Amino acid sequence: MRSVKNKLIKQSNAITEARYEMSATEMNVVFMLLSQLDHHDDPLKTYMVKVKDLQSLLDSEVKYSHLKDATYNLRSRTYEIKEKDGLLQIGLISSAKYHVNKGTIELSLDPKIRPYLFDLKKSFTTFQLFMALAVKSKYSKRLYQMLSQYKDTGAMYISVDELKLRLSLIDSKTGIERYKDFNLFKRRVLDVAKEELNEMTDITFDYKEKKTGRKVTHLRFDILVKKDGMSNLMKAPAFDQELFTRLTKDFSLSGWQAEKILINFEEKDVRKKLREIFLLHQDGNIRNIGAYTAQAFELMSDGLGIFKRIDSNFS
DSSP: OOOGGOOOEEEHHHHHHHBBBOOOHHHHHHHHTTOOOEEEEEEOOEEEEEHHHHHHHTTTTOOOHHHHHHHHHHHHEEEEEETEEEEEEEEEEEEEEETTTTTEEEEEOOOGGGGGGSSSSEEEEEHHHHHHHHHOSSHHHHHHHHTTTTTTTTTEEEEEEHHHHTOOOBBBBTTBBBBBBBHIIIIIIOOOHHHHHHSSSSSEEEEEEETTTEEEEEEEEEEEEEETTTOOOOGGGTTTTTHHIIIIIIIIIOOOHHHHHHHOOHHHHHHHHHHHHHHHTTTOOSSHHHHHHHHHHHHHSSOOOOOOOOOOOOO
């Protein structure tokens, strides 16, 4: 893997669709935790989040008091997950310890959450760690996860009430609703997310309103994966443009495939694999270099998701 910045987060769609309340700081800590998970991990393993790593990724100072509040709150945060036989209420974190002198946060997972995070073969969502961290609003962070679930189909349909429940804008116990006025909800939540995701992530979206009577009751989100597969952040000079160009031009990959490879593998490993493929191609052993290259990298990282993809276009 390249730096911790370039990790791919993978979680069950049930987690993506869950209802829960978290601050932006709490979600950032969770993202850092999820980026470390590996299906070979011991069930009792604890995970360390380094404060300096988080600050480096956010490119800003993180107040220690906010982090202590975040670790305290994460212990009691509850996911509401719809299961076939009922509603599971579960916490992600079984324990959290803030090490003051070491600048680390030690986290343990609740054992019952593991099936939603490990060894996922189908019905899962993937999204980029640094993009999830880059967006500022907590609602934008949630929408980035939710829309990432539908990148392959290009559209997400959802009722306004369900979306607000997932964003904790409706209290499931009292029914008290924030941003009850839809125009205020658009300005404070939807339009902010639209601007942030377009600027800082690999997707952009628009949304259409459906009314029942005079009230907006449903939304359709039209999701577009950027043609070059990159967020504006990825277009910075630090991103390896030369290698990206080789992958797309010489090895016939699309932009989003090239981005995933550069995010998930060390540069030296990418160059080594490309050399092997080039030699095989020169010897006439490869008919379709794009398909072969995608499959070769897919075999190097289970669940990378670049060998097959269905793109949808919307008017």
